Amino acid sequence: MPKNYYIILGIPATSSQEEIKAAYRRLAKELHPDRCDEGHSPFQVIQEAYSVLSDPTRRRAYDDRRQHHKFTGPRGVNVEPMRARPRPEPLVPEQGPSGLTDVRLPRSFQTYRSSNETFFDRILSNFAEGGRTIATAAEPLFVVVTLTPDQAFRGGHIRINLPASLHCSDCQGHGGIGFYECWRCGGAGLISGDYPVMVSYPPSIPDGHVVRISLERFGMRDAPLNVRFRISDLI
The missing domain is CATH 1.10.287.110 (DnaJ domain)
Incomplete structure (x- = not known):
């Protein structure tokens, strides 16, 4: 470099x-x-x-x-920004409930941000701190995922993409080493992108079923993510 x-x-x-x-x-x-x-x-x-x-x-x-x-x-070697990286087209089309469903967090929280604006901002602040927990006690946060009746019957997986800015592992958040700018983060000290969290749901899942996801690996020990599943024909 x-x-x-x-x-x-x-x-x-x-x-x-x-x-x-x-x-x-x-x-x-x-x-x-x-x-x-x-x-x-x-x-x-x-x-x-x-x-x-x-x-x-x-x-x-x-x-x-x-x-x-x-x-x-x-x-x-090409380095693509994580947020702009498109999903590759699968060799076999993903069909039915066994295919992975993507849920991007901001879109899922759109109806909740008015009541949880402060808490949502605290989540992003925790991510930006690279794992140091700031929120010590917070109200549960829910994201709603809608399934088709067939998906609910068969069970499957979803991937929730959490927007985050984490400390760059190459420069340890300093933006560079000595006179050299970090090539991975471009000198920012942070890597921004969508970090996937996998969520499984069982077959014959009932409407309103909730799965609690720990965000401890993001430094959020006291702020789990609650995923509520709804079935489209019952909404």
Whole structure:
């Protein structure tokens, strides 16, 4: 991955040539080579960054490489944002109750957000804290899933996609290591996406059946997710 010359100079990527020059001069005074061991001076890195960013042609080529690296992993492996990742088309069409049903959390909570707005925000806050529990006691939260009579008779599975922003495991939430920007999170320190939770329901499930799902692995020990199943012909 290319070094992040903008971080090295302590400036945003939108900086003008005047701002780049000013940052370089400031750092040059602070990091004079006489203050460091020969061959290990941070001033060498500062000079390298300035030589690239002060040249419009080299800067444009460098920015292109950085932009490309955000969408590719090591050795050119494509890295797709989790939220934008489409489900691949199955080789065998998923039919009937045995097929996996996707339920995305925000859509499922749409009718409950007016009464549970604060609690919903606390869930997202807990996710953003990377597992540190903030909510100590919260009212139960329900999501309603509607099944066809055939699905209810046969039983099956659903996948509920929880929206979350968790600490990046590569940089431990710091956004980078040293002068290097984390390629996985793009320097944000967080990975945002839909994290699947699998829920099974038994055959001949009655209307109104509730399954409680622990969210402890997301840091939510006291806030389980309650999935209520409804049967379409009985609603």
